[in-house]
Amino acid sequence: MTSRIPFVGGNWKMNLMRREVGELVRGVSSAVADSRVECAVYPSFVYLPDAIAAASAGLSVGGQDCSDELRGAFTGQVSAGMLKDIGCSSVLIGHSERRHGLGESDALISRKLGRALDAAVMPVLCVGETLAHRESGVAHAIIESQLRASLAGHSEAALARLVIAYEPVWAIGTGRTASADDASEAHDTIRRTLAVLYTARFSEAIRVIYGGSVTAKNAADLFSREAIDGGLIGGASLVAADFAQIIAAASARVRR
Ligand code: PEP
Numbered sequence: 001m002t003s004r005i006p007f008v009g010g011n012w013k014m015n016l017m018r019r020e021v022g023e024l025v026r027g028v029s030s031a032v033a034d035s036r037v038e039c040a041v042y043p044s045f046v047y048l049p050d051a052i053a054a055a056s057a058g059l060s061v062g063g064q065d066c067s068d069e070l071r072g073a074f075t076g077q078v079s080a081g082m083l084k085d086i087g088c089s090s091v092l093i094g095h096s097e098r099r100h101g102l103g104e105s106d107a108l109i110s111r112k113l114g115r116a117l118d119a120a121v122m123p124v125l126c127v128g129e130t131l132a133h134r135e136s137g138v139a140h141a142i143i144e145s146q147l148r149a150s151l152a153g154h155s156e157a158a159l160a161r162l163v164i165a166y167e168p169v170w171a172i173g174t175g176r177t178a179s180a181d182d183a184s185e186a187h188d189t190i191r192r193t194l195a196v197l198y199t200a201r202f203s204e205a206i207r208v209i210y211g212g213s214v215t216a217k218n219a220a221d222l223f224s225r226e227a228i229d230g231g232l233i234g235g236a237s238l239v240a241a242d243f244a245q246i247i248a249a250a251s252a253r254v255r256r
Pocket of ligand 1: 234
């Protein structure tokens with residue numbers, strides 16, 4: 001098994017009110033306590049300070065997005081520097097609900113990645129194909145092109161703490177999960193692309209996690225694969241007991 005430390009993220013999207021955020025953060029904090037995973041939760045921007053205050057030392061809190069700008073007249077945006085300033089250690093970049101829902105381009109995502117790196121906030125870069133891409137046999141080409149374009153201009157040294165989330169769009173929030181075989185193949189494509197763009201050593205060190213309808217039931221199967229270093233979890237991360245089981249499944253990678 002790999003020496004990469006598993007990473008599990010809970011993307012809470014536009015869910016949960018303040019009291020619920022506090023309760024869930026406390027629940028996840030105890031689940032993480034005896035695990036061997038790195039775990040982060042991504043609440044709404046407005047509840048980040050509450051989440052940070054409630055989180056145990058083993059649980060980090062991050063932003064669901066950041067601006068591609070440093071500062072200035074950008075109404076409604078939040079900079080990577082602001083996330084860092086309040087104690088966020090990571091940020092999701094290029095989530096499909098922003099790529100496909102809001103039309104974010106690879107060029108924009110690449111600039112956001114740069115801002116996160118400059119602010120020393122660990123980027124969790126999301127890539128993944130649509131159902132049409134998969135059905136027409138171009139899924140792997142799409143993943144490779146998203147990676148190439150998003151990483152363009154960023155050096156291996158700057159990207160040392162990068163996490164990549166493979167999130168097939170057709171599996172997000174749909175209850176349809178990629179099979180462990182399909183996810184592993186996509187992760188292999190990601191690693192091959194990283195090795196071409198950078199070095200084999202870099203490609204082996206970077207964590208590649210899977211996201212798309214991961215549940216307490218299917219997590220162990222997915223995380224039993226060498227190529228799958230953990231998960232980015234949406235719906236199932238909103239239920240403390242389910243998320244705890246997913247964290248335990250990722251933690252089992254280390255004990256083997
Ligand atoms: C996500 O939003 O990144 C995600 C994977 O959601 P879900 O687990 O609900 O499919």
